[in-house]
Amino acid sequence: MAVAPSVYGPRASTALPGHQLRKEKGVSQEAFAHQIQIDRSYFGSIERGERNVSLDNICLIAAGLGVPPSELLRFDAVRDVEPARVDE
């Protein structure tokens, strides 16, 4: 059932690279979740890759981050940056 590679968390395809993007903006989960009007706890579980997010929410998050929705689905690009390093 899993399609995308598991770089981030247990649930491969739901782990969005948004974590990095958000942190780069220096915004907390709480603040960001509030900004895009979704529950902070729910957003947290998304970043942890525990949820199978829907397209609407992907777009919502992308908009909040100021990137095109497709940017969040770049599992490939992510792999390029984080080549499955266990030790660091």
Added chain:
Amino acid sequence: MAVAPSVYGPRASTALPGHQLRKEKGVSQEAFAHQIQIDRSYFGSIERGERNVSLDNICLIAAGLGVPPSELLRFDAVRDVEPARVDE
């Protein structure tokens, strides 16, 4: 709530460009849905932009089409190709 522009159908963010991609492959909705193991009726409604698809299924469809998941979220690129033409 709607985030992405509505080029395809009533539900902006769920309208995937997969329609074009699938047709280019010369596969029917029925055949394709069967291939990736989702309901034909459901897949039809996705292409019509009536559904808020989950990420798992986006990846599933992308895999079936042989493109990276991010390719399906290119609303921007789509707009470039189809600049909101009403008459044609």
Added chain:
DNA sequence: CTGTGACTTTAAGTCCGTC
């Protein structure tokens, strides 16, 4: 500020059919 578990509501997703 974030993780987690328990929870209710809503929509996703399936399966049958017809036009």
Added chain:
DNA sequence: AGACGGACTTAAAGTCACA
């Protein structure tokens, strides 16, 4: 081949209290 509907089951959405 595809649009569309009804009835149904499952999972996601969304909220909250507490760690």
